Amino acid sequence: xxxxxxxxxxxxxxxxxxxxxxxxxxxxxxxxxxxxxxxxxxxxxxxxxxxxxxxxxxxxxxxxxxxxxxxxxxxxxxxx
Amino acid sequence: xxxxxxxxxxxxxxxxxxxxxxxxxxxxxxxxxxxxxxxxxxxxxxxxxxxxxxxxxxxxxxxxxxxxxxxxxxxxxxxx
Amino acid sequence: xxxxxxxxxxxxxxxxxxxxxxxxxxxxxxxxxxxxxxxxxxxxxxxxxxxxxxxxxxxxxxxxxxxxxxxxxxxxxxxxxxxxxxxxxxxxxxxxxxxxxxxxxxxxxxxxxxxxxxxxxxxxxxxxxxxxxxxxxx
Amino acid sequence: xxxxxxxxxxxxxxxxxxxxxxxxxxxxxxxxxxxxxxxxxxxxxxxxxxxxxxxxxxxxxxxxxxxxxxxxxxxxxxxxxxxxxxxxxxxxxxxxxxxxxxxxxxxxxxxxxxxxxxxxxxxxxxxxxxxxxxxxxx
Numbered sequence: 508x509x510x511x512x513x514x515x516x517x518x519x520x521x522x523x524x525x526x527x528x529x530x531x532x533x534x535x536x537x538x539x540x541x542x543x544x545x546x547x548x549x550x551x552x553x554x555x556x557x558x559x560x561x562x563x564x565x566x567x568x569x570x571x572x573x574x575x576x577x578x579x580x581x582x583x584x585x586x587x
Numbered sequence: 588x589x590x591x592x593x594x595x596x597x598x599x600x601x602x603x604x605x606x607x608x609x610x611x612x613x614x615x616x617x618x619x620x621x622x623x624x625x626x627x628x629x630x631x632x633x634x635x636x637x638x639x640x641x642x643x644x645x646x647x648x649x650x651x652x653x654x655x656x657x658x659x660x661x662x663x664x665x666x667x
Numbered sequence: 668x669x670x671x672x673x674x675x676x677x678x679x680x681x682x683x684x685x686x687x688x689x690x691x692x693x694x695x696x697x698x699x700x701x702x703x704x705x706x707x708x709x710x711x712x713x714x715x716x717x718x719x720x721x722x723x724x725x726x727x728x729x730x731x732x733x734x735x736x737x738x739x740x741x742x743x744x745x746x747x748x749x750x751x752x753x754x755x756x757x758x759x760x761x762x763x764x765x766x767x768x769x770x771x772x773x774x775x776x777x778x779x780x781x782x783x784x785x786x787x788x789x790x791x792x793x794x795x796x797x798x799x800x801x802x803x804x805x
Numbered sequence: 806x807x808x809x810x811x812x813x814x815x816x817x818x819x820x821x822x823x824x825x826x827x828x829x830x831x832x833x834x835x836x837x838x839x840x841x842x843x844x845x846x847x848x849x850x851x852x853x854x855x856x857x858x859x860x861x862x863x864x865x866x867x868x869x870x871x872x873x874x875x876x877x878x879x880x881x882x883x884x885x886x887x888x889x890x891x892x893x894x895x896x897x898x899x900x901x902x903x904x905x906x907x908x909x910x911x912x913x914x915x916x917x918x919x920x921x922x923x924x925x926x927x928x929x930x931x932x933x934x935x936x937x938x939x940x941x942x943x
Contacts, residue, residue, distance in 0.1 A: 515857050516927030517941040555943050560925070563860040579857055579925075585939035586854065586861070586885060586926025587838055587897050587917055595719050596789030597800040635805050640787070643722040659719055659787075665801035666716065666723070666747060666788025667700050667759050667779055681819050690842040690892050696913075697835040698906065704828035754828050768836065768917060775834075776910050 508533055510572060512544070513579040518557065521550045522580075531572065537561070538568040540578065557582045588613055590652060592624070593659040598637065601630045602660075611652065617641070618648040620658065637662045669731040670744040673718055678746050678760050687742040687764040694768030696775040700759040702752050712793045716749045716758055719787040723747070726786045730778050734763065737777070738770040745778060747788060758790075807869040808882040811856055811926075816884050816898050825880040825902040832906030834913040838897040840890050850931045854887045854896055857925040861885070864924045868916050872901065875915070876908040883916060885926060896928075 510529050514522045529543055537559045545551050558581040559566050565581070572578060590609050594602045609623055617639045625631050638661040639646050645661070652658060670686055680699060687695055702714050731743040742764040752758055761778050765771040790801045808824055818837060825833055840852050869881040880902040890896055899916050903909040928939045 513857070515855055515925065516929075517938040519855075520938070554941055560857070560860055563863050565923075579860065581857070581925050582927065582938070583940040584921070584923065584925055585928040586856070586924050587921040593719070595717055595787065596791075597803040599717075600800070634803055640719070640722055643725050645785075659722070661719070661787050662789065662800070663802040664783070664785065664787055665790040665803075666718070666786050667783040680822055684818055684837065688837075688839060688893065693839055693841040695835075695837040695839065697833075697837065698910070699822065699826075699833040699835065700906070701826060701831055701833065703831040703904065755826065766841065768838070772836070772910065772914050779906060 508535070508574045510535070510540070510574060510576070510578055512540070513577070515579065516582045517554065518551070518580040518582045521548050535572045536568065537566045537570045537572065540572055544580070555583045588615070588654045590615070590620070590654060590656070590658055592620070593657070595659065596662045597634065598631070598660040598662045601628050615652045616648065617646045617650045617652065620652055624660070635663045668742045669728060669735070671724055671727045671731060672746040673720055673723055674746070674748055675750045676748075678748055678757050680757065680760055683744050683746060683760045683762050687744050687762040689741060689764060691766060692741050692764035693766055694771040695762060695764045696768070696771040698759070698761040698775050698779050699757055700779070702754050702756050702758065704754045706792060709794055711754065712795065713754065714752045714758070714793065715791040716747070716752065717789045717791070718747070718749045722787050727782065730781045730785070733781070734774040734778055738765065738774040739767070740765040740770050740774045743774065743778070745782065749788070806880045807866060807873070809862055809865045809869060810884040811858055811861055812884070812886055813888045816886055816895050818895065818898055821882050821884055821898045821900050825882050825900040827879060827902055829904060830879050830902035831904055832909040833900060833902045834906070834909040836897070836899040836913050836917050837895055838917070840892050840894050840896065842892045844930060847932055849892065850933065851892065852890045852896070852931070853929045854885070854890065855927045855929070856885070856887045860925050865920065868919045868923070871919070872912040872916055876903065876912040877905070878903040878908050878912045881912065881916070883920065887926070
């Protein structure tokens, strides 16, 4: 399945776009998404850390991703 | 010697004035001033506590009082 | 830098905040005391504040100086009002600016806590059926 | 009561303070973040803030709700700005009103500390010779 992934902050710079399309297996999890993204964009691995949000909520590694979920890459936040 | 004593807050109500004149011995201390005032105005003893200031500074019991000092009775403060 | 003020006029919170803002400071903490409509379940009509002005200014300055010694803060403002205040009005504004927020928070808290213990200012509460000097009696 | 806001427009500190004031509350603590002119000794020209707006509003609301649960506070306001900000401008205002000051101070501190950890907003610093997303790299 194809999933749209939103990117913010430095992740947007790494992807070269604020939204990329990623091809995932139908049983994809947050963990497998991270593996695919890091394969395609190795600079992600140089970040201090990054989280994945699914439908506006921080997601655990084992959480599954459905095709219509809103998925976002959350690099270290620095608001305030 | 005669010393002027300023009063604030409830002390002003107890003395019935914002400034009273007190007759003290020439070797008077803060402690002896308190004793004289409590004799003349027993309601002072009902306060939670009160301090004496000499020349705008909180004064210890043993501190001496000179005739020209600015002396003030400081009942429990409640600013802020 | 220190700004200490006691006044019968109403305090301008925006002016207080403008005074502490500076390009070196990233964090500002402001404490605003307001007159509550009740105390211990009793309705308060208004308050009256009285200050031993000369000594109060001196004690407020001491507290500000202590804050500047204890924490890496740049600017400390303490303004207190006297006279009659209605419910909702502001008797005290404390504003602290620092490079980093922890110092601003800690210094601001220290200043209001210490002010309430040492600065010779007295508050009288007016109720429907009487008035009382706060904290005077056990 | 909770007021959460993310905006490209400049934040009005007086409006924020007016919103939290109430006759039941005697203590208001306000935290104001401002853009510093330097970071780690390097001169900062300006900042840019980007938000994942929908999620940021949700996370800000969660923090406000936690503050209302953890402390006896009445009103919690969190406003954050996005876009380009010059030195001295205000990216964030947090205001908390409570009957008593301890709760206002503690809740306000908790809110800014947690906001900086969990709310998806990113800050880019612009220097003479480059720009950097804060905290992105070790």
